[in-house]
Structure formats: structure tokens, C-alpha cells
Amino acid sequence: MSKPIHLTLKIWRQNGPDDRGRFEIYPAKNISTDMSFLEMLDVVNEQLTLEGQEPIAFEHDCREGICGTCGTMVNGRAHGQLKGTTLCQLHMRHFSDGDTLVIEPFRARAYPVIKDLVVDRSALDRMIQTGGYISVNTGSAPEANTLPVPQDRAERAMDAAACIGCGACVASCPNASAMLFVSAKVSQLALLPHGRPEAARRALSMVRAMDACGFGNCSNHRECEKTCPKEISIINIARLNREYFKAVFLSQGNY
Amino acid sequence: MRLDAKIPAGPLAQKWDRHRFELKLVNPANKRKYDIIVVGTGLAGASASASLAELGYNVKTFCIHDSPRRAHSIAAQGGINAAKNYPNDGDSIWRLFYDTVKGGDFRAREANVYRLAQVSNLIIDQCVAQGVPFAREYGGLLANRSFGGAQLSRTFYARGQTGQQLLLGAYSALMRQVATGKVRMFPRREMLDLVLINGQARGIVARNLVSGEIERHEGHAVVLCTGGYGNVYYLSTNAKACNVTATFRAYKHGACFGNPCFTQIHPTCIPVHGTYQSKLTLMSESLRNDGRVWVPKTPGDKRKPSQIPEAERDYFLERKYPSFGNLVPRDVASRNAKEQCDQDKGVGDTGLAVYLDFADAIQRDSRAVIEKKYGNLFQMYEKITGEDPYETPMMIYPAVHYTMGGLWVDYNLMSTIDGLFVLGEANFSDHGANRLGASALMQGLADGYFVIPYTIGGYLAGSRFTEVSTDHSAFGDSVKQVQERVAKLLAARGRRTVDDFHRELGLVMWDHCGMARTNDGLKTARSRIQALRAEFWENVRVPGAEHDFNQSLEKAGRVADFLEFAELMILDALARQESCGGHFNEAYQTEENEAKRDDAHFCHAAAWEFTGDGKDPVLNKEPLVFENVHLTQRSYK
Numbered sequence A: 001m002s003k004p005i006h007l008t009l010k011i012w013r014q015n016g017p018d019d020r021g022r023f024e025i026y027p028a029k030n031i032s033t034d035m036s037f038l039e040m041l042d043v044v045n046e047q048l049t050l051e052g053q054e055p056i057a058f059e060h061d062c063r064e065g066i067c068g069t070c071g072t073m074v075n076g077r078a079h080g081q082l083k084g085t086t087l088c089q090l091h092m093r094h095f096s097d098g099d100t101l102v103i104e105p106f107r108a109r110a111y112p113v114i115k116d117l118v119v120d121r122s123a124l125d126r127m128i129q130t131g132g133y134i135s136v137n138t139g140s141a142p143e144a145n146t147l148p149v150p151q152d153r154a155e156r157a158m159d160a161a162a163c164i165g166c167g168a169c170v171a172s173c174p175n176a177s178a179m180l181f182v183s184a185k186v187s188q189l190a191l192l193p194h195g196r197p198e199a200a201r202r203a204l205s206m207v208r209a210m211d212a213c214g215f216g217n218c219s220n221h222r223e224c225e226k227t228c229p230k231e232i233s234i235i236n237i238a239r240l241n242r243e244y245f246k247a248v249f250l251s252q253g254n255y
Numbered sequence B: 001m002r003l004d005a006k007i008p009a010g011p012l013a014q015k016w017d018r019h020r021f022e023l024k025l026v027n028p029a030n031k032r033k034y035d036i037i038v039v040g041t042g043l044a045g046a047s048a049s050a051s052l053a054e055l056g057y058n059v060k061t062f063c064i065h066d067s068p069r070r071a072h073s074i075a076a077q078g079g080i081n082a083a084k085n086y087p088n089d090g091d092s093i094w095r096l097f098y099d100t101v102k103g104g105d106f107r108a109r110e111a112n113v114y115r116l117a118q119v120s121n122l123i124i125d126q127c128v129a130q131g132v133p134f135a136r137e138y139g140g141l142l143a144n145r146s147f148g149g150a151q152l153s154r155t156f157y158a159r160g161q162t163g164q165q166l167l168l169g170a171y172s173a174l175m176r177q178v179a180t181g182k183v184r185m186f187p188r189r190e191m192l193d194l195v196l197i198n199g200q201a202r203g204i205v206a207r208n209l210v211s212g213e214i215e216r217h218e219g220h221a222v223v224l225c226t227g228g229y230g231n232v233y234y235l236s237t238n239a240k241a242c243n244v245t246a247t248f249r250a251y252k253h254g255a256c257f258g259n260p261c262f263t264q265i266h267p268t269c270i271p272v273h274g275t276y277q278s279k280l281t282l283m284s285e286s287l288r289n290d291g292r293v294w295v296p297k298t299p300g301d302k303r304k305p306s307q308i309p310e311a312e313r314d315y316f317l318e319r320k321y322p323s324f325g326n327l328v329p330r331d332v333a334s335r336n337a338k339e340q341c342d343q344d345k346g347v348g349d350t351g352l353a354v355y356l357d358f359a360d361a362i363q364r365d366s367r368a369v370i371e372k373k374y375g376n377l378f379q380m381y382e383k384i385t386g387e388d389p390y391e392t393p394m395m396i397y398p399a400v401h402y403t404m405g406g407l408w409v410d411y412n413l414m415s416t417i418d419g420l421f422v423l424g425e426a427n428f429s430d431h432g433a434n435r436l437g438a439s440a441l442m443q444g445l446a447d448g449y450f451v452i453p454y455t456i457g458g459y460l461a462g463s464r465f466t467e468v469s470t471d472h473s474a475f476g477d478s479v480k481q482v483q484e485r486v487a488k489l490l491a492a493r494g495r496r497t498v499d500d501f502h503r504e505l506g507l508v509m510w511d512h513c514g515m516a517r518t519n520d521g522l523k524t525a526r527s528r529i530q531a532l533r534a535e536f537w538e539n540v541r542v543p544g545a546e547h548d549f550n551q552s553l554e555k556a557g558r559v560a561d562f563l564e565f566a567e568l569m570i571l572d573a574l575a576r577q578e579s580c581g582g583h584f585n586e587a588y589q590t591e592e593n594e595a596k597r598d599d600a601h602f603c604h605a606a607a608w609e610f611t612g613d614g615k616d617p618v619l620n621k622e623p624l625v626f627e628n629v630h631l632t633q634r635s636y637k
Helices: A037-050 A122-129 A151-161 A168-172 A179-191 A193-212 A223-227 A235-250 B012-022 B043-055 B093-103 B110-130 B162-180 B245-252 B285-289 B316-320 B330-342 B359-365 B367-385 B440-461 B473-491 B498-512 B519-539 B551-575
Strands: A005-013 A022-031 A100-104 A113-115 B035-039 B058-062 B153-156 B183-186 B189-197 B200-208 B214-218 B221-224 B263-269 B292-296 B354-357 B394-403 B420-422 B604-609 B618-623
Touching: A022 A037, A037 B498, A122 A179, A122 A193, A122 B162, A151 A179, A151 B162, A168 A179, A168 A223, A179 A193, A179 A223, A179 A235, A193 A235, A193 B110, B012 B110, B035 B043, B035 B200, B043 B058, B043 B162, B043 B183, B043 B440, B093 B110, B110 B162, B110 B440, B162 B183, B162 B440, B189 B214, B189 B245, B189 B473, B189 B551, B200 B221, B200 B473, B214 B473, B221 B245, B221 B440, B245 B420, B245 B551, B263 B285, B263 B330, B285 B367, B292 B316, B292 B330, B316 B330, B330 B354, B330 B394, B359 B367, B420 B440, B473 B551, B498 B519, B498 B551, B519 B551, B551 B604
Parallel strands: A005 A100, B035 B058, B035 B221, B058 B183, B221 B420
Antiparallel strands: A005 A022, B189 B200, B200 B214, B263 B394, B292 B354, B354 B394, B604 B618
């Protein structure tokens, strides 16, 4: 059994995209160190509700680190300080009694604030729509073992495919670049023989969509890799760059 | 009501082929004249939306999340079954069919389950072609592992993230159709009512979760892919947003609810540790391939696991079920864990846990091998509990995980409302009274990729439709009712939060309608739920405004429906005076404490029909006819 801790929360409140927003301070008392970060916010919200105030809006769903819905900045770090961890899997045993936590939404030009800690990340879907798939209609697939995939390539594809689309990479990048996100999808599909026919088109169109959505470019800060809760490597960005340049040269200007 | 399951005639293995031939077709040019509403974007909803759009239908797809990729299918860990027989260990479509019917304790429809086994192989082909990175052998071909309820390896997997990878495959197919304009995507929408015109499902009313606006959407058919209702227990392995609202609203319009008391309690979850707890976390069943389940032999033994010598440990599953061992089906494993804890052999601070021990597997195969198979699961366990499962055994306890019950559907996956189709966990069809591991992903994708594209065409081609617009009075009436309900929730201004009510409901359900049920307990639960529901509408506090992003209001609507739906589960459990699969009534058990069916009286699917608020629903029965398998007492010994 753990000893409860007392914290001070400095939380960003914003009524909507047009509101200027401000920090407000809330105490979080008697927090069990076995709680998850989101359970700590639940406790604060229950209290606010009973006091007649509006609870803090924050997004979450599976609470087991896979759906990619949750995520805020905690003391300037997306998903908090623990490496390879989503906010829902960050537990209060990593904080100390008396700590002050600054909690803000993910910030990027492409992520307008909806309310408090909730932002609109639909730009990530829009980039996938431009090419983050293999064009295969239901029913037309050949027998699954027709194309063997070397185990190490399948493993590397899986490493990239582990992306949960939380968008923390963008929030932690000084350029608000979505390169890690885009490169994870491009890599997964480029590494598999099934994805090769569209590899060039995919790289070109997804990079173009990234620019159009208002994300910045990569200048090798590596903050994305450090923050990524699934520890997606920037090796994928190098692979995206190779795929992209290869596509540009081979397309002979028709891109 | 007369239930017609529309099971095609002919030998089992030919039913689906024959049915597909007999179904009317919509010609390609006419498909664009039909609008189809799909609610939900999990495996069933995303695969259905993409497949229908590929055929040329206009699809409108709705989800409650910010993105369709977040649906709870994403959290499925272990794998997906298929009858490929790659390991050459004797698998076949027939065996997958038989295992699924037997695993479901003979309470599913033969024809549906056989079709599921038939299309299982196509699913794997489709997913591989989409770029799903399944695990592979050194030769580059697909790898398999074994799962509970089966004695062979037929489960395909992508590390411990199979659901995520399959969902992202279906999501990418959906995104491709959004780009072509054949699917219009409506994220951050919650369906709050179904609209019927001339007895046909013709639309939905949904709340825009950002603006609070109540929207109207019309179509020629509605496909519900809205998942299960496990969150009626408050604590479950379901994601927080999972709810019964869409299917319950359809029930209130005349869609019969099938077998609502059939719920699955999963044996391997991280035990409950505090009252503030918001959800439970599953540890994949695949862990039971290498982990050994045990408790101390002596009741009340509080020593650390490392201090309990081998001779004083009881590997109770291996002892009781030597042929299946730790891989017995989920309902059997869960009940046995509860039995051990009831005998005061439970471990950990609360005494509500058993050990799942990997020491032998690590010694046999090396830590590296175990890490490769289960690394992310071990990591997750350590993050949540602060304990290292490579060093000390995991502690696990059963938790609510899946609901086999759902809206009753016929062989075409159509409910008792014309034009209302129900797919995936939201329907009741394939798993009987207990679902086997790695079968949920199979069913969601089977329904969406390979069943609905055919059967919806048969319905559309064989039906007459009047022109309707969202100005129709049926939409107006529905919007008015939805708005009144929202206003009522906000106006209560009571002294208890929504979560507070939800937690209390969950405890009542867990205690009385959980792993073991008694008639007295169920009756007590019914009156407590009625009282709690009455208090809810008087004393709930829902802060915030109607026309705003308001998460408290969203939750309040869902809990209000759970408070009504819970009573339906209780009624169903009381009506089924037998034990089968996940429904265990203590009065009906064999001498060895296994579920004892009563095939003479209860070999049917229960389909509950709504008759009005405050009135008891009517129980309709669909007799289950077994022509191909012989009903036996399940044995995993």
C-alpha cells in the first residue's frame, strides 16, 4: 500500500478555439501513487463537478496505451517524462509529494484547440487519406503466403506500424513537423513487398499533404523519437527521405 | 413476434454459397443510388464501410472518437483465428467450426458459425495484402500460435498488437474510400436515436460532440457496428467510451436483444487495486501458452511467491484439466480462479488474484525468447503494477471483457427491424454463451468484409423505398425526444456525479450478474437497479452546457441507458434456468462444478422485445437446431 501524495496542478483552460485561454491552479490532494495520471485527473474532475465547476476536458479512451487518444504536455514533455509511455500509462509513483505539474494541450498550428486539453488532430487522418494505404479492394487478395516476407523486414515493418497516431511527435517538435508519423506509415508499407507498387506515389503525396496541413519540416532535433510512446525510431525518417528522393528522381518531374 | 433466422436450406458446407447465389444483386450502376449509414469504426464498421464503398454504395460513417482509428478493436492483443492449417496440425474449416460451437457451449447457430469458419481464411489473405505485419517464420511465411479452447495452432498475430494492426488495415481501406468521396466520414458524433419510416430503418439522429448540435442523417439502410456493453459493469477491459446506447435505442424501436446475460469474464487481467480505479487491463490470453497458473495449496498462505516451494503450489488448471491445462476456455479458467479465491487461496493484498508464472518458460526457452513473444505485455504489466514479471510471477484476476449477447440478427445479419443490420460484437450471432480467444477479430472482419457486402445487396434489391428527407416528421419527433432527454439530464442538478452512479451499478452487476449467479442475487440486483435508476434522474449532477463539448453530458446519457439495460440482463439471466458458458447459475452445475446445460428446455437464443417503458419485455425464443454436431457436456479434461 502506498502513501498518498499532494500535488499542485497548473492546467490550461480554454473554452474554445476562439478563446484566449489561461492557466488555472487546482490542488490534487490525497493522490494514491498507484493511480494513473488520468485517474488523478478523474479525481480532480469529480471534485470540480461536486463544487459546481466545469471539469477539465481531456481526451482518453482505452487507458492501456494503444488507442492514441490521450496525451497532453506535462511539464513541457508530451505524455510526461517517462520514456516510451502514453499519458494513461504514466503512474503517479513517478511523482513526489509537493510537486507542481504544468499541464497543457499538445500545441501545433495544425492542431487547433477544441477545449481545455483537447485538440483537433484530424490532420493526421487527412495525411493518411492521401496514400497511407495499399490499394486492394476486399476480395481481390491472393493467398496470404504467396509473397514471403523475410522475417527481419516484417519485424522492421512492425516496428514502424506500432505508431498509435497520438501526435505527440508533432507536439514535441520545435518545427511542429509530422515527419515521424508520416515516415512510420511510409516505412511500414515500403518494407513489405505488398506495398512496393505504390511506394513512390505514397511518399510524394503524403509529404505534399504534410506541407498542406500546416506541419513543419524536419531539422533533426530528434525530439519526436525521444517523446514517442511507442519509441518509433527516426531511422524511419531516413527511410522516408530515401523513398521520397528516389520517387522524385524517378518521376522525372511529374510529381 | 415470429423470429425467422433465414437459415438457407441444404448441407451445412453449401449453405453460404447457395445463399449468395440466391441473394438478389444490385447492379453496379444502381449501387450509387443507395445511401448506407454505418455507425462505428471498429473492425466491423471500418471493414464494412470500406467494402461497401468499394462496391459503389454511398456510405456515411460515424464514430464517437476524433478519428476512426481509435475504436476499441485497437486494444485486442493476442490474435485472429483462421483455418489455414499452415502448421499441418490437423486444422480444417470443420474443426474451427466445431471448436467455436463447442467453446460457445452449444448456444450459437450452426450455419452462422460455419460461415465464419469458411471466410476466416479470406480475412488473413485480405489483411496481408493490406500490409498488416503479421509475425513470420524465418522462411518468410506466416507464423501461428495456439490459444485457449483449441488443441492446435491457428492463431495469426502481430506481436501483442494484433487488433491494432488489423484495425489500422481496415482504417486505411476506409481512409482510401474517404479520399475517393465514396465514404463521408463523421467523427466526433454519437448516435442517440434510430429513425424508422414505414417500418424500415431510414436514418439516425446523432449529437455532434464538439458543437452539441443534434443532427439528422438519412439513408436506405443502417448498419450498427457499435461494439459490446461490458461497461455496464463500470470496471471492465473495455475502453471508457464503449457503451450500449446505439443498440439499446434500436431495441426500443423494436430490434430484439439477443442473450443479453451472456457476458465474458476474461481470466487474465491485472487485479483491481483501488476505489478510484477507472478501468481494468487485460493481459493477453496468449500468455497462457507459456505462463503457468497457480495458487498456494494452503488457504491463507501470505508468503511471497518465491518463498513457496514447488510442492506447496497448486497448478489447479493443469491438475483439473490435464489435456488442455492452462489453455482451457476463458469461462472455465475464470470460474476456477474465482473458486480458488473463494477458498481463501487468492494472493496479493486483496486476496483476489492468482499467479501466472513464467519462471519455467524462461528457464526452458531463455528470457530473450519470452521477451520477443510477450515483451510489450510484460512492459505494460510493469508500468501498471510496478513489478517486474521476469523476476516475480504476474498476478491476475478475471475481469469483464466481452459480451456475446447483442442485437438478435438473422443469417443476413439483419435485426428484427427491416434495414437495420448489426455487425461484430454488437450482434449476438456467433459465439454462443462463451467466445474463444482470437475469435472476436475474426467475427468483426468476417461480418464487415465478407458478409454484409452480399446480404445488404439482397435487402436493397428486394425492398421498396419511398423518397424520404430529414424533414420527415419521424426525424422531427426523434430530435425532440433526444433534446428533451438532454435537457432533463442537465436540469437534475443533483448531488452525485455520473461516475458515482456508474460505479454503484457496476458493483451490483459484478456481485450478482457476474461470474456466478443465483436467483436470489439476481432478484436483489433487479430491485437495487430500479432504485438506483430512480435516484439517478433525481440526483445526478451533470455540469456544463448543451451546446458545447461536454464530456459529462456524454457519459450521463450512456449511464442512463446502462441503468435500463442492466435490468434486461438480469431478466435474461433469470429466465435462463440453466448454466452454459459464461452464464453460470449456481443452482445448475455438474458434480465437478462445471456449467450444466438443460438442452431440453433452453436450447434456444433468447430475443427480448421491448413493449414500452415501465413494462416487462417479451421473451421470444429462436430454437437452436443442431444437425451437424452432437450436443455434449463440454470437457477439457
